[in-house]
Amino acid sequence: MKVTASPYLTEHKPLFRRLLQMLLEEYPYASLLASDIREKSWSASRRLTSISGSGQFSARGFVVRVFDGAHWSEHSFSRISQDLLPELFAQIKETAALSPLPAGVAENAYAAPVEEETVFRGSTDCEVLPEDLGDDEIIARLTALRDRGLARSGQLLDCTVRANWNRTSKLFLSPKKDLEQNIMWTVARVSAAAGRGQEIKTSHEAISHLGGLELLDKLGERVARVAGTTVELLDSEPLVPGEYECICTPDTTGMIVHEAFGHGVEMDMFVKDRAQARRFIGQYVASPLVTMHDGAAAAPETGSYFFDDEGTMARDTVVIEKGVLKTGISDYQSAMLLGTQPTGNGRRESHRRKAYARMTNTFFEGGTDRVEDMIASVKDGLLLAEPASGMEDPKNWGIQCMVNYAREIKDGKLTGRIFSPIVLTGYVPDLLKSITMMSPDVEMYGAGFCGKGYKEWLKVSEGGPYIKARIRLG
Amino acid sequence: MMEKIRSALRELGADTYTVHETATRSVEAFYVRKRLDLKRRTDLTEYEVTVFRPLEREGRALLGSAAVPVYPDMGEDELREALASAYHAASFAGNPRYELYRGRREELIPSRSGFAGRPLEESLLAMAEALFAADVHEDVFLNSAEIFAIRRVRRVVNSSGVDVSWETFEVKGEYVCQCVTPADVETYHSFDFLEPEAEELTADAAAALAQTRDRAAATQAPPAGTYTVILSGDHVGTVLDYYRSRSSAGMVYQRYSGWQVGEDVQGKDVRGSRVTAVLKAAEPYDGEGIPLRDRPLLEDGVLRTIHGGSRFAQYLGIEPTGAYRCLQVPTGSTPLAELKRRPYLHVVGFSDFQMDDLSGHFGGEIRLAYLYDGETVTPVTGGSVNGSILDAQKHMVFSAERYRSARYEGPFAVAIEDVAVAGK
Structure with missing residues (x-):
């Protein structure tokens, strides 16, 4: 119904x-x-x-x-x-x-908005x-x-x-x-x-x-x-910091998608010159295996709607196509300043708050590798699971994600050793370019919340397949 | 509206309840570089009603409860339906019975803040002037800022006589500093002033801009290893908030914490500073209408108070103290300059500094730190700090300098030995 x-x-x-x-x-x-x-x-x-x-x-x-x-x-x-x-x-x-207006500050001037009858x-x-x-x-x-x-x-x-x-x-x-x-x-x-x-x-x-x-x-x-x-x-051990060959579970992939690249393509950050991504449109920013979507119409999940909080209809935006950055996601006001089209990503925490360019349902498409083959391909590495929180850094393309635990993989097999907690850090393009395997099935997770910096909480979903990548862990 | 709510509750036979009323007025400004991009105002009145229902299950006396938002425009039928639904739901959310906090009607407590009595737009402009007064350099500047001047009046009414209200003012916000050379970088900063301390905001912004210049010069992560890590500002409060969290009656009742009053929760073999802390009454009442006063939390590492509201306090058989959100800690005796005589890693900016109150783990990715190797101080970026309060509390040394924010008042810095750092 x-x-x-x-x-x-x-x-x-x-x-x-x-x-x-x-x-x-x-x-x-x-x-x-x-x-x-x-x-x-x-x-x-x-x-x-x-x-x-x-x-x-x-x-x-x-x-x-x-x-x-x-x-x-x-x-x-x-x-x-x-x-x-x-x-x-x-x-x-x-x-x-x-x-x-403090001394030396002027007010931004905009052109009149143009709307289509809808x-x-x-x-x-x-x-x-x-x-x-x-x-x-x-x-x-x-x-x-x-x-x-x-x-x-x-x-x-x-x-x-x-x-x-x-x-x-x-x-x-x-x-x-x-x-x-x-x-x-x-x-x-x-x-x-x-x-x-x-x-x-x-x-x-x-x-x-x-x-x-x-x-x-x-x-x-x-x-x-x-x-x-x-x-x-209870028997987990602290991890020795270093760079590891990792298999990420789909929820961990989702958090990497969200934190590593999602925030970096919110186009109000382009307006403020706060996102490196603006200068990389049309360039390789990830492995050719990677195609990334965002959109309230991109998947039926908790980030879905028909129109955003500025009255723009929802879309499925392909942000990265086969490793190449194609476009960002935009609210209406940023699109006016940038001379681009809004993508239906103008969202408010509630009627109490301003609208910003925000993610909706954000995910990597699936690949062709079987999960068993991905684990078998790891000589000495980790399976990362249960993401807890993350923080964006669109300007410098840093990434921080807290992951609850990692399972040891030796010679292609899970050994039973478990490490916790894990801090995942690194430089976004390095991480995304290091992806060498992806499983076919995409799983979405809509239980979490997304903030803009430290406020403006929204419901979003994120996800993807299992991925294999080299990641710096602490 | 309050009378409409009470009347509907009476009609329903729901004679045990709490009603929260919050009236918020704000003026907000959003700046991009030296341009005002958007101005906003809010004028919001909101209610939340919690309905309680005494229950008996298998000979046990229980109290069920359910909360529901109530809106000022609700008609009588819609209001009655919303409250009836909550009253019905309360039948199935039974927990051991307890009494609501008993109080009386008190006059509105007006704010004594310097922001009170001034129009919000005037307070906002004064603090915006203070922020932009620091923006005087060519190479490093304010990229963007958001400022919110807010007046709130909260009222708590319950069926046990509580009817209290109080007014608060604050000007809070965030700003991003950018430096474009030798690398194009930014740093994020936030503020929350309860008083019009304009000069302090200008000084903070000037320091933030200087740090951003250092961030632009930082190219390397620190070498991986263990360090004497110095944390400062809000990060110190975040770590110490572990003690407030673990001593809450809710944590103790649910057995997530086994702490007891009189217990040395900092443990034996403490080589650094013993922790003393006070639960600071930042507002006159908590959300149940319980009057708040400063209370000792820790004295030299020994727990003095398990704190919480009526429900968990009664479950534990202790006095309800109300819920606190601010911790006050006395400063140490060692100046920061003294703490920096030996090699250290002073982390001034994290991507997102996290403290897990359950595991005791704290850490985060380093956005900017100063590494002193015994000879030179080098700004570094990247890598991460990974510590545990369970180890760190044995050897924390607090600085003599003071820091104050909305949630923490205490030493500006803490030095912690042997903290693992992931780096290059």
């Missing part, structure tokens, strides 16, 4: 139109984005059970964007009614008149809604999985099973656009912890999809693996 629209947005749409009309009588261009985002989460751990309808992205609110003939301003607010329209109009005018209504598909299962059934399932995990080993301190559900409804209005979308995604996660002395080791696995709670049916197989890995990690 299709995800249904927000009754609130439907009911208030005439009001949004009236406000927009008032603004268009004053300014050459204005747009309004209205969001109504519902979330719910359920979790069961050894000592706590929780249900919340208040999630990280839960929000209902509005952002108006105004172009006064040369400059852009935005006003975010949380209330709208017929009575409030004159006050809102006055506030938006005040915002447009702001002039926070009317769109779209909803993603789902099978099982939270109300279909009921909170009692969801908690019962998570509790049963938790118990199964805890039963795997008496060494486990805890096993937590969690599900997060999100239904996002957005409406975008501008002089020529009338867009509505309804998206649903669900994420489920198993994590476990075990301690030795003061040190506690953890492991986790997550699954995600564009859809409802039917995802829970696929969680069971993960529980035993997470519990087993956690106990194994």
